Amino acid sequence: MKELLKQTLPFWEDLTGNEQNTLAQGVVKSSYEKGNVLHYGGRECAGVQIIKSGQARVFVTSPGGGEITLFRLLEGDVSILSAACMMKGLDIELDMEIEEDSIIYTIPKVLYKDISDQNTTVKDYTLEMISEKFSDIMWLFNQYVFSNVASRLADTILEHRALAGSDTLAITHDVLARDIGTAREVVTRLLKQFQIDGLVKLTRGRIEVLDGANLGKV
Amino acid sequence: MKELLKQTLPFWEDLTGNEQNTLAQGVVKSSYEKGNVLHYGGRECAGVQIIKSGQARVFVTSPGGGEITLFRLLEGDVSILSAACMMKGLDIELDMEIEEDSIIYTIPKVLYKDISDQNTTVKDYTLEMISEKFSDIMWLFNQYVFSNVASRLADTILEHRALAGSDTLAITHDVLARDIGTAREVVTRLLKQFQIDGLVKLTRGRIEVLDGANLGKV
DNA sequence: CTTGTTTTGTGATTTTGTCACAGAAGAATC
DNA sequence: GATTCTTCTGTGACAAAATCACAAAACAAG
Numbered sequence: 001m002k003e004l005l006k007q008t009l010p011f012w013e014d015l016t017g018n019e020q021n022t023l024a025q026g027v028v029k030s031s032y033e034k035g036n037v038l039h040y041g042g043r044e045c046a047g048v049q050i051i052k053s054g055q056a057r058v059f060v061t062s063p064g065g066g067e068i069t070l071f072r073l074l075e076g077d078v079s080i081l082s083a084a085c086m087m088k089g090l091d092i093e094l095d096m097e098i099e100e101d102s103i104i105y106t107i108p109k110v111l112y113k114d115i116s117d118q119n120t121t122v123k124d125y126t127l128e129m130i131s132e133k134f135s136d137i138m139w140l141f142n143q144y145v146f147s148n149v150a151s152r153l154a155d156t157i158l159e160h161r162a163l164a165g166s167d168t169l170a171i172t173h174d175v176l177a178r179d180i181g182t183a184r185e186v187v188t189r190l191l192k193q194f195q196i197d198g199l200v201k202l203t204r205g206r207i208e209v210l211d212g213a214n215l216g217k218v
Numbered sequence: 219m220k221e222l223l224k225q226t227l228p229f230w231e232d233l234t235g236n237e238q239n240t241l242a243q244g245v246v247k248s249s250y251e252k253g254n255v256l257h258y259g260g261r262e263c264a265g266v267q268i269i270k271s272g273q274a275r276v277f278v279t280s281p282g283g284g285e286i287t288l289f290r291l292l293e294g295d296v297s298i299l300s301a302a303c304m305m306k307g308l309d310i311e312l313d314m315e316i317e318e319d320s321i322i323y324t325i326p327k328v329l330y331k332d333i334s335d336q337n338t339t340v341k342d343y344t345l346e347m348i349s350e351k352f353s354d355i356m357w358l359f360n361q362y363v364f365s366n367v368a369s370r371l372a373d374t375i376l377e378h379r380a381l382a383g384s385d386t387l388a389i390t391h392d393v394l395a396r397d398i399g400t401a402r403e404v405v406t407r408l409l410k411q412f413q414i415d416g417l418v419k420l421t422r423g424r425i426e427v428l429d430g431a432n433l434g435k436v
Numbered sequence: 437c438t439t440g441t442t443t444t445g446t447g448a449t450t451t452t453g454t455c456a457c458a459g460a461a462g463a464a465t466c
Numbered sequence: 467g468a469t470t471c472t473t474c475t476g477t478g479a480c481a482a483a484a485t486c487a488c489a490a491a492a493c494a495a496g
Contacts, residue, residue: 089346089350090350092356127305128305130348131306131348134308135309137352137355145399148483174443182483183484184443186483188445204443392474403455423461
């Protein structure tokens with residue numbers, strides 16, 4: 001247990017032995033199945049989450065049902081936004097969908113807050129993590145506002161390729177549509193064109209990247 | 219001078235007399251004329267800025283020349299994002315356009331950083347301000363992604379009305395287009411429709427809100 | 437080898453963005 | 467006060483993307 005915390009929390013060594021113990025004892029382990037959806041927002045949130053195994057997708061939702069993926073959490077990632085509610089001034093609504101059966105350790109918000117109040121290194125870490133996510137989302141915002149759908153789609157496919165570490169992706173048009181915040185039909189039509197252009201090869205539930213270099217230039 | 223700092227910086231009273239003096243002496247005063255554009259981003263930034271008088275608009279720019287306004291700075295506001303470069307992990311590109319002749323006091327980034335490193339209250343303030351901006355931009359992102367242009371336009375008009383404190387706004391279609399990140403022609407067409415619907419009255423360089431209540435429901 | 441479910445494909449329509457100008461309102465100059 | 471000049475607004479034509487409404491495959495399970 002302490003081993004996991006030591007590996008994932010950069011400030012671990014700066015904690016006192018006492019703080020380390022409190023943390024290690026307070027951490028809560030949970031398992032989630034693929035398809036589960038958690039919600040953070042308003043005045044309620046889980047706390048700082050550590051992904052022990054599995055994969056999750058953090059996204060925003062429109063009243064009309066539309067979605068756009070902000071980022072994914074992979075094994076070893078630490079999610080600070082799931083503790084947003086404890087930050088003064090930070091009031092955002094997020095959903096998290098478990099994409100692969102996951103085991104997640106949660107540092108309850110009160111526990112994290114106490115340690116953060118006492119320990120400057122932890123506070124610095126929090127600020128840094130928030131800043132990082134802020135940057136990520138600014139980047140996404142720019143992409144969304146200023147790029148056309150085709151190039152956003154191409155980028156997402158390349159991201160998924162990097163994630164999978166393979167040219168063959170087990171992914172549906174629907175997932176891609178949710179990632180980039182558009183309609184499934186639009187993705188289908190564009191992929192069709194990508195295939196005609198020789199960039200990808202399509203089969204049901206599967207996309208094979210044939211020409212990553214040119215896909216990146218779309 | 220100290221008076222201004224005391225009024226705008228909530229952590230002022232928590233500083234030591236020494237820190238207060240260092241700050242007061244280090245602050246730089248500058249004046250900017252309407253139309254000036256400043257850029258923050260990458261590894262360079264001004265520092266924490268205090269708007270003594272005037273008005274400015276902070277926005278992002280696309281390679282193709284498109285713009286979208288993130289927020290405005292008014293008299294008495296403190297801009298923390300203009301010091302983004304000193305925050306580890308926070309790497310964003312922003313522009314700031316002076317909309318009214320302004321006098322701005324800047325706390326140089328090194329100075330702010332030193333004080334922030336020594337004083338927990340200042341660090342808390344920084345985290346809170348960043349979080350607030352993060353929230354604002356998440357809200358904007360949601361608006362942009364999930365609302366149609368008409369309702370975004372209506373909302374912006376109402377914001378400008380609140381800002382001006384009057385139903386008659388001295389504003390051009392172009393400004394509104396930059397605010398909501400669309401083309402000027404689109405704004406012209408929509409405003410035309412708003413006028414037909416009896417929501418606003420249009421004259422050159424001027425929009426009069428006739429029915430704010432229904433404009434909010436667009 | 438049916439029956440269901442998930443995924444993909446397509447046409448028709450609407451909304452929004454882009455391009456290319458034309459016209460109008462004010463400001464500046466003669 | 468008439469004329470240029472500049473800024474702002476209006477519009478038609480077209481392209482890109484979103485939305486709606488289904489149909490057709492592909493696969494899974496019984």
